[in-house]
Amino acid sequence: MRSQQLVQALGTSARTAEAFSDTATLRHMLAFEAALAQAAAAAGLVPERAAQIIAAACDPALYDPPSLVAAARRSATLTVPVVKALTAEVEKRDAAAAGYVHWGATSQDVIDTAMVLQLGEALPPLFTELDGIIGALAELARRHRMTPMLGRTLMQPATPLAFGQKVAGWAADLDRASARLEASFRETQVVQFGGASGSLSALGDKAEGVMAGLAERLGLKLPPAPWFTQRVRVAALAQDAALVVGALAKAARDIALMMQFEVGEASEPAGPERGGSSTMPHKRNPVGAALVLAAAARAPMLAATIVAALPQEHERALGGWQAEWPTLAALIETLGSAVEAMAEVAPGLAVDAEAMLANMEATHGAILAERATFLLAETMGKQQAAKLVEQALAKGGSFVQALGRLKAELGDEAALLGYSPTFVDRLLASLRR
Structure with missing residues (x-):
């Protein structure tokens, strides 16, 4: 079968991709068939020996994925060729059992x-990694609770704030997004079993027992009813996965900007052949940030596809449902790529506090304009104070020198950072962990 590992190298992580591999897909589909046969046998609908033979035939190694792919396109569902292949395998062992x-x-x-x-296989390890990322960012924020840096608005110098506030903000937003994804993931962990159109009428009064037995054997919960065309569970998870990628990308974007040579305030962890250039040996590229930002460019559109598939026809969709599975797999693999990349960056992010201070000093005091205005306004009114500050800025040179009588107050660290350290504390206190 055609492989896309080279093309997908920057778009997925090996572990997450494995959850959606051909082997895993067949394993989970066949696990359903084995559990169904066993649950039906327990309810007295299928002979116990037939259930045992069916379960024994549910080994992914017995089946050929390329042939299943070709057949799936002729029926618009992978189930048809899988069930045919399973039935043929069971028939080799016992013709009577094949009928069940x-x-x-x-x-x-x-x-x-x-x-x-597959979601149950792919997402829990990512939640563990996300916990680690949030923890690493929280520790970094604590260490830099009082480290002043240049605040930037619209990409331009603004007022100072603590670097810890920036990092704590990354952690808090990621924690919030992760909590949403965990909640939506739990809602997806229900079995689907409705038969032809959702009534399970073919199973008569045994339907409830088979459905419950099937869910129990697969480690899933029992929904109130089949959810063939009620897809909010899936769409909510897709949206929340995109939010997590976006929260990771916010941190990645800031880190990449802080890594610019002329800024030099932070750098990703070094490693053998990590961040190198094919032509410029001096470069140290923000490769982790690049992978996260690449994921952020893809995730919203993948999530949007799943949301767009919500209006599904009657009790079985034509096209919308068929669009979900490959799109959701791509989205979760994209999430896995972003998480894996940031899990390497966050614990090893190097911070240059001296560069942060130098960048503030390079503004020649201009970043203190707001505070100077408010201090002067206490004695002369805000309009006059603003005019005086503008005049001082226009003269050039050191703004602090131009307003020399305010130098002591302007240079006070507590006044410089304002509530920034307090906001660090509040953001960290808001974390679930």
């Missing part, structure tokens, strides 16, 4: 449940 394969289920039952199981 896929008992009472429909194609979407298999696909949706496999998708849910």
Whole structure:
């Protein structure tokens, strides 16, 4: 089968991609079929021996993914060729048992449940990594609670703030987004089992028992009803995954800007062949930030595709549902790439406090204009104070020297940072961990 590992090298992480690999996909689809046979046997609908034979045939190694792909395009669902192949494998072992394969289920039952199981494989490790990133950022913020740096608005010098406030803001927003994703993930962890159109009428009074047994065997919860065309669970998870990528990208963008040579306030961790250039040996590129920002360029559109698929027809969608699975896989792999990249950057981010101070001093006191205006306004009114400050700025030279009588007050560290250290404390206190 065609492989895209080279093309996808910058768009996924190996571990996350594995959850959506052909082997994993078949494993989860066949796990559904095995659990269904066992649950149906427990309910007295399928002979126990038939269930055992079906379960034994649910080994992904027995099946050929390329042939399944070709057949899937002819039926617009992967379930049809998988069930046919499984039935043929069971028939080799016991012809009678083959008649009980896929008992009472429909194609979407298999696909949706496999998708849910793949999310259960892919996302928990990412949550652990996100916890580590948030923890690393929180520790960095604590260390730099009182480290002054140049605040920047519209990419221009503004007033000073503590570097710790910037980092604590990254951590708090990421924690908020991660909490949302964890909650939406939990909501997805339900089995899909509705039969032909969602009534399970083929199973009669055994339906509830089979559905409950199926969910229990797969480690999933039992929903109130099948959710064939009620896709808010999936869309909410997609949106929240994109939010996490966006929160990571906010930090990545700031780090990349702080790494610019002429700024030099921070740098990603060094490592063998990490951040090098193919033509310029002197360069140390923000490679982690680049991977996160690449993910941020993709994630919103992938999430939007899943949201756009929400208006699905009646009890089985035509096109919208079929668009979800590959899009969701791409989105979670994109999330995995961003998380993996930032998990390397956050704990090893190097900070140059001297460069931060030098960049503030390079403004020749202009960053103190706001504070000077308010201090002068206490004795002469704001309009006159603003005019005086503007005149001082126009004269050039050191702004602090031009307003020499305010130098002591302007240079006071507590006054310089304002509530910034307090905001660091509040942001860190808001974290769940």
